[in-house]
Amino acid sequence: MKNTGDRRRTIYDVAKAAGVSISTASNALNDTGRTNAETRERVRRVAEEIGFRPNALARGLLSKRSHAIGMLTNDTYGRLTLPMAAGVSEVLVDHGVSVFLCATNNDPRLAQLHLEALLDRQVDGIIFTATRLDLTPPVQLSRLPIPVVYVFAEGPADSVTFFPDDEQGARLAVDHLKELGRSRILHITGPRDYLAARIRAQSYLDACGDGAEAMFGDWSEEWGHEAVQSVFARPGAKPDAIFCGSDEIARGVIDALRDLNVEIPTDVAVVGFDNWEVVARQTRPPLTTIDMELKELGHRAGLAILSLSKGEPVPAGITKLPCRLVVRQSCGSPLQSG
């Protein structure tokens, strides 16, 4: 007889069926107060039998913790957001915390609406995420009565923020190329006004020293193509490796190299950035690239907001999570190239 009635079972039903008071039922179920072991077991069995599940609304109303958080994103496309959101949700579901997803489309009115809805719902915290590091939220998040964590987005100075470690990621790519014996490494990346592009480029320049060249453009395949054409058209030594600021750019680079009959990886090795599987797996040859560990970023943000919502201290400032090198075939193996 599992909850066949039309109305949800309440703790009152449990108490009645077990022949105890409501408080005893509550104590038995939550292991609070003093309860006889035998009674406790009976209450629990009855609760199970009639399919009792506590009402999260009533619980939240009393405890002032709703065990829900809001995730505010201004990414419409979802390539970055969904893996992070899945990571957040995955790590929190085991703590009984659910996630409201709010897509703001970067529209301040929509963002404000979502924010108010979240506050009305007494969420325990908010995770703000964007599609780029240096984008501030479309709505004021700084004077909120609940904690806020920023992931892949710029927060105020003293806020808790998680970034992928673009500097380390870029170094990973360059070091990999160097280990394979490449020395003339070129960097083709996105627009200079993207913080991530600047960080990666600087890291590349620091690692490669003299002769290094970073070409800024768009986050597009077209730009990768165009950049390679211009580099191979001009006189002078040609690069033997290209480190790209994104997988899309890498894709354009690979296409252009093929058009020029340049062999990959024999003549030129290519490394991408993003590990956007659907692109990186499909290039010919499959692309060696840098994974930003978006899901892990989500895990960390989720745990951070969880701690903050419990009042536990979390170190403020920017935490950079290491990227991971994913080796496929666009650089060759050390053996091949050696």
Next chain:
Amino acid sequence: MKNTGDRRRTIYDVAKAAGVSISTASNALNDTGRTNAETRERVRRVAEEIGFRPNALARGLLSKRSHAIGMLTNDTYGRLTLPMAAGVSEVLVDHGVSVFLCATNNDPRLAQLHLEALLDRQVDGIIFTATRLDLTPPVQLSRLPIPVVYVFAEGPADSVTFFPDDEQGARLAVDHLKELGRSRILHITGPRDYLAARIRAQSYLDACGDGAEAMFGDWSEEWGHEAVQSVFARPGAKPDAIFCGSDEIARGVIDALRDLNVEIPTDVAVVGFDNWEVVARQTRPPLTTIDMELKELGHRAGLAILSLSKGEPVPAGITKLPCRLVVRQSCGSPLQSG
């Protein structure tokens, strides 16, 4: 003096500040009962001043409607889910309804956990979405006390389900090619065990009649490439148009054609399916393709679950939403080709 205290303002604070009772305050704010116009205004002004916002938990507890819904997805990647989720959220936020996003990763345990959490939260309904039409949920959704809507996923016979109209979408593609004077149209698509692939293929065969050929394979670029190579390697007439089952396949097709020095669109026109902008915009030439209107699908699903949760009737069965042709440059214009 906007809520500078440490605790949220309640209706009790409003009542006190306005010098009325709690019930009067509630009536004034919600336009219920009988209230003097002057009192009503005063209460509202005070509420605004002290920054009162009703507690959704208390409200939901009483009304038994939480004004929240759950969205259960088994898509890890997010290319389909996030646009739909954004659509759902966008249409519901104006009705004061928020969306819990639950990524199940197709793991029954995780799905069960999420489902229970949603029920505990008294959500007003659940939207289940998958990455393919013929995938059933990883958890039992049929005997729930709340309505369920299926989007882009297979539901039980009498359920409310929304699909993109693959048949019409395929016809849109074929008709477009025919209008441009193409007659030998080939279809390269994904695995035969995907319902969507079968529907699109059948629609194509119906529209093209004799000589039409549908090649089933993978949803990958590689397969598109491979298929083109084999077709152009065998003797006989070559196609003057290729309708692809996905943009990724189309991308492989375009690459292969370029390798073969076949001009696009002069020699062969190409149409894709998905309007996955990041792919479709980046092919050379940019891809004419079919958009499944995922956001609109989300809108409709959101409105359906809203109606159902209010007890309003919603026609059961599968509703197919029309796809849209997005013309770029991979088919040429009627003028060019005419």
Next chain:
DNA sequence: TTTTTCTGCTAAAAGCTTTTATCATGAATC
């Protein structure tokens, strides 16, 4: 035996809102 301590349980309050039923008050009707 009387007092203290412990055990197991319970009544009641609190959390915040909406709704129902009730209560004054002044105006209108008889």
Next chain:
DNA sequence: GATTCATGATAAAAGCTTTTAGCAGAAAAA
């Protein structure tokens, strides 16, 4: 002047849970 009516306000209940304070009974200590 007595009765009805309409108005504007209010007290209290309901929704479901957890927690606090307290109560009875039994066991232990005096």
